[in-house]
Amino acid sequence: MTHDAKRLGEFELIAKYFAPLAGKEAGAFGLKDDAAYLRPTAGKDLVLTTDAIVAGVHFLPGDPANEIAQKALRVNISDLAAKGATPRVYLLTLALPPAIDEPWLKSFAAGLKRDQAHFGVTLVGGDTVATPGPLTISVTAIGEVPQGHMLTRAGAQLEDDIWVSGTIGDAALGLRVGQGELVDFDDKHRATVLARYRVPEPRLKFGMLLHGIAHACLDVSDGLIADLGHMSEQSGLGVIVEAGAVPLSAAARAATAAKRMSLSELLTGGDDYELVVAAPVSRRKRIMALAERTKTKLSRIGRTTKGREVLVMGAGGERLNFERRGFTHF
Numbered sequence: 001m002t003h004d005a006k007r008l009g010e011f012e013l014i015a016k017y018f019a020p021l022a023g024k025e026a027g028a029f030g031l032k033d034d035a036a037y038l039r040p041t042a043g044k045d046l047v048l049t050t051d052a053i054v055a056g057v058h059f060l061p062g063d064p065a066n067e068i069a070q071k072a073l074r075v076n077i078s079d080l081a082a083k084g085a086t087p088r089v090y091l092l093t094l095a096l097p098p099a100i101d102e103p104w105l106k107s108f109a110a111g112l113k114r115d116q117a118h119f120g121v122t123l124v125g126g127d128t129v130a131t132p133g134p135l136t137i138s139v140t141a142i143g144e145v146p147q148g149h150m151l152t153r154a155g156a157q158l159e160d161d162i163w164v165s166g167t168i169g170d171a172a173l174g175l176r177v178g179q180g181e182l183v184d185f186d187d188k189h190r191a192t193v194l195a196r197y198r199v200p201e202p203r204l205k206f207g208m209l210l211h212g213i214a215h216a217c218l219d220v221s222d223g224l225i226a227d228l229g230h231m232s233e234q235s236g237l238g239v240i241v242e243a244g245a246v247p248l249s250a251a252a253r254a255a256t257a258a259k260r261m262s263l264s265e266l267l268t269g270g271d272d273y274e275l276v277v278a279a280p281v282s283r284r285k286r287i288m289a290l291a292e293r294t295k296t297k298l299s300r301i302g303r304t305t306k307g308r309e310v311l312v313m314g315a316g317g318e319r320l321n322f323e324r325r326g327f328t329h330f
Ligand SMILES: [Mg+2]
Pocket: 078, 079, 082, 218, 219, 220, 221
């Protein structure tokens, strides 16, 4: 780690809050070296992914520090889950504006500690810098899959089933709640969707076991329809989705019934961090058993077809049109 952050003194900040997160990981050297090493397990490939989150873009500036930490780590764990990988270590870069104080850092580190235990991953390095701009947190996560078995977006085959984990659209609703909208919406629903936005639940236990069963997989970050578009494009196939089969939470159903959010907004809202899986029809029972074993809600929402389009069909077989396929931050 190199360090520019002034508030605590660079070494103090690392020693007090981040070195304990490196624990006994031999290659991390207690975060006292310039670099860490990682020895891959025999017969495994390393899977590498990185995602940064920025205040005001990917989280709200007033969100609790421990939950911001969890989100930063979890969006990366979700990418590993989508690759069928088991997490091992991560690197963390923090760009801290002047307003960040010690209680904030303490809470932030506590959030990381909690999730490290939850996902079996260890901090092995990183960097802290001062910035005049918004708080920015970048995580690089490294996991492992059996050699040659990383799941990609490109492997879907014709007539595959399309499955999705969990429920779709809650984070989009949660963002609205976080922004001070939907104030008259049911309190329990408000709390549920806000939590889904702030602390997504990567489907790691399920994803880790998908290699050898799924043909293709990705996690929903841009919005279900946009991310299905990525799979369709990379696999060179079309996708037909039955809108009525897309799993919605009680909160999302209440929101659509009350016309507070449209189905289109839920399906294109993003930040769900659910897994979309393409798998052959012949493995239907296996994939359902895997979901049950890992206590993962799993829904079959469509199938791959010839062509290159993502078609969303309504209850009467009519084609639904979405003005906005997904949410992009650019
Ligand atoms: Mg992803």
